[in-house]
Amino acid sequence: MSTGIDSRTNILNRLRKGLGKDPSLSLSDDYGQTAHYDWDKNQRTENFITAMAAVKTEIHRTTEELWPELLVKILLEKDINCLLVSSKRETGKRMATQEFIVESGLTLQTVPDNPPGLKDKLFFDIPATLTTCRSAIAETGSLVLWPDEHEPRAMSLVPPVHFVLLKAKDIYNTLADVIRQEGWAIGMPTNALLISGPSKTADIARILAYGAHGPRELIVLLVE
């Protein structure tokens, strides 16, 4: 068997030989286009909500002032008594100052400094998490997350319920707009994620079931 370096050379040589003198195409040779939307802020928000709700995401419209209280109310309704947040994010900071949390019987846990150690907790203990998101997409109803050490990847994946705090001003029309306007091509993070609804599958007889491997519920607190 040839070594990896040989394989690389052989494959590239075969491709170059195969390409021969065929011209290489550039962006200016592209034709066709994607859909274009002239939505104002309200339309964007409405379209986002419609698209997300269509895939069984719970959306609660709220305000800067009221969202912590609303969150606690939803948690109690769902019989969830423990929530994981990041103390370094707006979510954790705000929740920590809410006096009514103690009365509600809710336990607030924060992401430790060494997230890999968090694994067992996420798998076995934590019933729900609250994360921030970077932005959102109206066309497809997607949340954009760039997980990091404060809000690790597993936080939006492993526990059964995922709450997300989204500011209406951060909603873009399309993914293309997000990528361009936020300058993603200049530097991508370790992991960039689009989340559009709770985890699901139709692999058994095309019947839709939620909570396949990720969260069974996705709940968005939309701050307007």
Next chain:
Amino acid sequence: MSERIPAQNLSFDERVERDLNNPLLRTNFREAMDFLMDKRSSRFTDDQQLQDLRNLGASIRKRALSKLPDLLEQMEVKLRENGIRVHWAETPEQANQIVLDIAQHHGVKTMIKGKSMVSEETELNAFLEQEGINPVEADMGEYILQLAEDKPSHIVMPAIHKTKEDIARLFEKNLDECEYTEDVDELIQAARQELRKVFHGADIGLTGVNFMVAETGTLVLVENEGNGRMATTVPKVHVAMTGIEKVIEYLDDLPPLLTLLTNSATGQPITTYVNMISSPRKGSEDGPEEVHLVLLDNGRTIPYADQEMRQTLQCIRCAACMNHCPVYTRLGGHAYGTTYPGPIGSILSPHLLGLEETKDLPSASTLCGACSEVCPVRIPIPDLLRRLRHEGIRKLKKGEEAVIRGHGTKYTHTEKAAWLSWSKLYSSPALYRSFALSATLFRGLTPSKMKGWTDFRTSPKPSKKSLHSLVKQYRKQQGGAEL
């Protein structure tokens, strides 16, 4: 090793016979394909928009392929800068060995797998099992097939041929604490619990890749379940495996292709998760400490060398061609006998396996054109099928370079002679007239049994008078001019 399904060593005709005579299978596929076609068409309501988007999708893929070697090198540099290790494999054996080496280096016993058709192509699971490593499929469909020791019959919905009763029995037999139930929610939860244990303990995760972005060195994975995210988040090593053709030039090329992929595949505006991975974990982030990318050729460089057949590599694996194919819908995926079934399989597999192994596939089509009408990146599948049919009966001229393995594998002297006579007959009016005359005069001698044809149809008997003579007669009656 080949990527052929060991379909009980049946021939193509025997597999077709077997599956056509399975009414349950046919109902499953008919209903499933109708469902997927409806889902797709409900999303593409504005035809102009769809055609514009398909044009763009085709442009992006053609542009990437027009500079594929450069893009692969550019991407490799970027991936290395980002800390992702790149491996190149010419054959399935090499690809499997690379995965094994990585696993053994880490002393891994269990591998959790996200969905990867390329790992099906290389038959990675069987290879790893021989080497004492336990691969566990985590995509629900693939998990079901692994338990059933079965193979995918569709590239997007691999277990589409299984009924929920099949799966209920399978889970009852194989899963701890799972009683027989036809409740799909309960079945999925049972599998989730079982697979969670594996995710929690696995040290290595393997996935496929939907797109690789050369500009940023990013691997893009598209999925609904979260198994791909789990496999790329929880274990300390992530190995991604894909074909060399999956690269795109710019990050800006991604959104239109994503839109085309998910809408064409399942009629979703987007999948639940779009997972973009550009490096192993940094600092105290979570995620794998090591990320590897295995790039597989396995015959892809063969169609690449021919401008027309290169278009095969534009494919983004949405399976819309399968969903809309009247032949696939009636047969299902297993009859094809290859990892990639349906129209795309019939134009791709001959390159991966050679025409000797796949000589029946280019003819397993009515050339109705439904596949090319829905293909999101405008691959002219019927043209490529016709081209492969031609290559299959054409012997290479002296000094001519092969464009595929197995030129002329379907060539027979009888067929050659038949077409030669046909061409002589139709280019000489005198010969043609005498042929027509004898065909009508001796019509009584037409054999009543003709191999293949008369199994399901009556024998074709020439009419008493040829069309020419009928027209002649008609003109005479009308007093018109001679023909």
